[in-house]
Amino acid sequence: MRHRGDKCRGNTGIKLMVDHNLHLDQEADEALIIKVVLKNEFAFRALFNRYERKIFNLVYRYIGSYHEAEELTQDVFLKIYKAARTFKGKAKFSTWLYRIAVNVCKKYKRKKRLILKSLDEDATLASTKIAREFCAPESTMPDKILKQKQKMAIIQNAVDTLPPNQKIAFILSKYEGYSYVEIAGIMSTSISAVESLLVRAKRNLKKKLMPFKERGEI
Amino acid sequence: MKCTKAKKHISRYLDGELGGDEKDDLFEHLKVCQDCQHEYETLYSILNSIEVPEEISAPPYLFSSIRQKIYVQESQPVIIRRLKPVLVPALFLIVFFVSSLISSLLVRRIVPQYSKDESAALKLTLNLTVFDDAPATSFPDIYNSMMSGETK
Numbered sequence: 291m292r293h294r295g296d297k298c299r300g301n302t303g304i305k306l307m308v309d310h311n312l313h314l315d316q317e318a319d320e321a322l323i324i325k326v327v328l329k330n331e332f333a334f335r336a337l338f339n340r341y342e343r344k345i346f347n348l349v350y351r352y353i354g355s356y357h358e359a360e361e362l363t364q365d366v367f368l369k370i371y372k373a374a375r376t377f378k379g380k381a382k383f384s385t386w387l388y389r390i391a392v393n394v395c396k397k398y399k400r401k402k403r404l405i406l407k408s409l410d411e412d413a414t415l416a417s418t419k420i421a422r423e424f425c426a427p428e429s430t431m432p433d434k435i436l437k438q439k440q441k442m443a444i445i446q447n448a449v450d451t452l453p454p455n456q457k458i459a460f461i462l463s464k465y466e467g468y469s470y471v472e473i474a475g476i477m478s479t480s481i482s483a484v485e486s487l488l489v490r491a492k493r494n495l496k497k498k499l500m501p502f503k504e505r506g507e508i
Numbered sequence: 509m510k511c512t513k514a515k516k517h518i519s520r521y522l523d524g525e526l527g528g529d530e531k532d533d534l535f536e537h538l539k540v541c542q543d544c545q546h547e548y549e550t551l552y553s554i555l556n557s558i559e560v561p562e563e564i565s566a567p568p569y570l571f572s573s574i575r576q577k578i579y580v581q582e583s584q585p586v587i588i589r590r591l592k593p594v595l596v597p598a599l600f601l602i603v604f605f606v607s608s609l610i611s612s613l614l615v616r617r618i619v620p621q622y623s624k625d626e627s628a629a630l631k632l633t634l635n636l637t638v639f640d641d642a643p644a645t646s647f648p649d650i651y652n653s654m655m656s657g658e659t660k
Contacts, residue, residue, distance in 0.1 A: 296547075328511070331575070335571065337626075338571055338574070338626060342570065342571075343563060343565065346564075346565075346566035347563050347564060350564065351510075351561060360567055360570065362628075363566060363570060364570065364573055364574050365573050368574060368577055368578065371565070373577055386544065430585070441557070442559075442561070445557065445558050445559075449558075464558060464560070465560050465561065469525065470520075485516065485519070485520060485525075488519055488523060489515070489519045492519055492552070495554060496550060496551060496554050496556075498553050499557070500550070500554070502619055503553065503554060503557065508557045
């Protein structure tokens with residue numbers, strides 16, 4: 291990326307800037323966020339590149355909609371940019387980032403639930419998802435792939451209908467591979483609370499998925 | 509080990525969070541408790557069926573959308589950015605107070621506070637002509653009595 295002043299510096303200036311940007315990719319998160327406070331766009335871009343995919347997938351797995359995940363991921367990174375100066379370094383940057391992402395998701399779900407209070411949205415969403423999977427043209431797919439899609443839809447439905455905190459804890463544990471300590475940091479709660487959430491999440495999933503398991507559908 | 513504790517430990521073990529003595533205690537319990545053994549096998553099989561969904565790519569234009577939003581926000585004057593969250597509630601309060609003030613002033617004009625004489629009040633505010641009571645045994649007086657049901 292060139293700026294006005296570079297014409298005077300010539301190729302050396304551009305090379306120095308490119309080298310500096312490459313160097314940013316190797317810097318620690320905590321060093322980059324300090325630069326973001328100083329409105330350094332390259333540092334912000336480096337952080338974005340590092341975490342974009344993870345945050346997008348976390349949001350997508352929680353919300354279930356590609357378009358909404360896109361909007362919310364933007365909101366997460368906007369919040370990071372605006373609130374960069376509030377990062378105190380007590381926790382890891384990734385914990386702080388995930389905490390913001392989780393809060394953005396939960397706030398969005400709460401808002402959506404208030405708006406759609408009269409509709410049984412979760413059941414509608416879940417059944418729509420399953421229906422979408424089974425309608426033509428997917429139904430013309432080979433059996434093996436169709437069975438796999440059916441299985442994914444059943445499991446996704448069961449996870450989607452977990453209460454919000456259980457769902458977040460389960461996604462962070464099972465899908466993202468975080469430890470109880472890390473999940474407690476992200477959810478701003480205690481380790482025993484995380485343990486409790488996961489016990490209940492597993493119990494709920496067992497209740498929902500056992501019938502399918504017994505029929506051999508998963 | 510009690511079953512309630514064992515069930516918590518089963519969950520922790522399946523999440524890879526149980527080690528050392530606690531793990532040994534759990535396995536000792538599972539050897540003798542069929543209920544917990546069944547619970548462990550069920551949960552293990554359910555969790556084993558749950559595969560981690562494949563990661564999907566974010567839209568390629570995500571960063572430019574974010575940058576655009578930052579640019580729009582930063583191009584607004586600082587004072588507007590800071591006042592924006594309180595602007596709507598403040599406007600609402602102003603409208604509420606102004607309308608309360610206007611309605612209380614209107615009420616004061618219509619109903620004078622200190623007049624005890626109702627007809628004098630009516631004369632003052634609504635510019636009505638209020639008739640004095642009709643003299644006794646006059647036609648209007650008899651008529652009024654008949655209409656009000658009084659007998660004279």
